[in-house]
Amino acid sequence: MEKLTVVTGTGVPLRRSNVDTDQIIPAVFLKRVKKTGFEDALFYAWRRDPEFVLNRPEYKQGKILVAGPDFGIGSSREHAVWALRDYGFRVVISSRFADIFYGNTAKNGVLAAIMPQESVELLWKLLEEEPGREMTVDLGARTVTCGDVTLPFEVGDYVRWRLMNGYDDIDLTLQHEDDIAAYEKMRAEKFPFKPKTIPAKHWPDVPIQSAREPEETQPWAGPIASRE
């Protein structure tokens, strides 16, 4: 994983709260089986709108996203972080992140920086006053600098340590393989009734009939809303 220490780049103000992962990347792009190449899918629906912030030339090279509260709610899809990363974002700033999204960022070398909403508002103001403005996020110092303003942000010590060193989680865990083996021994003795998926047990197999589309009796005139 790429190390993250200091990030300098274009700040993008996203004045929205409750940005869910369906907005960050719609489900239709989740059919891919690879882990890269999601940049075009980022904010797919919103990017159809010419007024959307990322469609303004000043913000196109965005590297630091400054968003409203409750960023990343909804689906657990890690594709949301892959899309942000592939587009070029290394940092997302918000006053509150959804838990699963937050966990996914650090696994992909992306920093989710937590700041009070007042700081977010101030950054929005600064970034909109001078669109395309660069800002600097210093993970070591836990600060964001935009023009003359330097603001602190919150990040857990452990997440910070992993990001700064680019550590892989699985490698870290496997250092404790003895502990895992010891737990498994205790588990087999204390909880012998815990289920195993193999060998498979199930009720008798029954053939499943395939449903069919009904035959169309009359063509649909389209949504009621479009008929008014």
Add this chain to the structure above:
Amino acid sequence: MGTTLAEKVWADHLVRQGENGAPDLIYIDLMLMHEVTSPQAFEGLRLAGRKPRHTDLLIATEDHNTPTVDIDRPNPDKTSALQLSTLEKNCKEFGVRLHPLGDADQGIVHAFAPILGLTQPGMTIVCGDSHTSTHGAFGALAFGIGTSEVEHVMATQTLSLKPFKTMAVNIEGELPKSASAKDIILAIIAKIGTGGGQGHVIEYRGEAIRKLSMDERMTICNMSIEAGARAGMIAPDETTFEYLKGRPHAPEGEMWDKAVAYWKTLKTDDDAVFDKEVTLNAADLTPFVTWGTNPGQGVPIDGNVPVPEDIADAEQRAAAQSAIEYMGLKPGQPMKSIPVDTVFIGSCTNGRIDDLRTAAKIMKGHHKADSIHRVLVVPASSRVRLEAEREGLDKIFKDFGAEWRNAGCSMCLGMNPDKMVPGERSISTSNRNFEGRQGKGSRTHLASPAVAAATAIRGTISSPEDL
């Protein structure tokens, strides 16, 4: 001081306590897998030359991408077909048990596992899907994870996690006949907001919760994530044990007695303290329905679309404004005046047998309104479909003018052929009303199966009491 249910389950899975701010290492009893969030995890294992540590604690099925008609024919969507065949190939290569489309045990991950009896009290259960919280209905600690964590669990059968905070949601008193489990959870989300449970495990408690069936408890725990919570839990009791007894993977004989003795210890101590506590009076609850584009934007069905100018908080005012515009509604409009095009009954929230029985009971002897374009009834799993057919529910749905489909995620999310067109409006028993969730430009009103069925009869948003 005593401990909460969530803390007890955590303690029983502690492999290693974190030191100096490092997270704990927690053992995972079961990981559920599906085609969407697993391919990159298998690929990661392959690239690192690793193997799953415990294939007997993994199980997979196909649900998100699968069509709900013509399942005996080739998948018309090549990308979906590739993702499904990738899962089949991976499961074969790594030795993971798979229930593919067409199998009697195939279904939405959160429906097929409880039916097999694999979801049991006191377990840790994870899946690359946020609605894993469903399994908390059994007193398991169950939560959604990302794909990197799916790979981590395959490689180590553990996760490194900071302990979750705890939150009690007490539902006191008796639930009125007109209200359902879905109305309880929609009311909770409207009260605490989409971030209200962030970082917490919610334990649902109180008289109204104890009286719910397992299917209803799963509806409530399922949508814990919509309140921002890591997980939702309900302490196991006789209802739980009765549901489990005799299921294929439930313990038997002496092991059953041993298991029940342990399960009975899984409850919050009287003197335990939660980090947060919220109380709702069940008697005040009525059918609930959403008007906006996040699950917290809901009102009682007799209420109105809000007037943004009346909302004091600037952030919420702006969110309401944009949601009302997207949804094509008028501020102050009565919810019951809204006509819908499509009715969707299904999903991991409300596609179980209790839900289908509720809908069938209301639909029986009626026909869908002429103005309704389509009514999709989609069982959450193939076993649910078989049970519904055994009870003759499929006939009631067909006589009503509804489409009786094969099991899967279907119209809950725009990943399979069951999608809406721009501007199409649904009443949906699913869990998310986000912009474009049911297809680009789709408009979703979340509600219970009873409200969805009544709406299908009348054409406008309705409660069964309006019939």
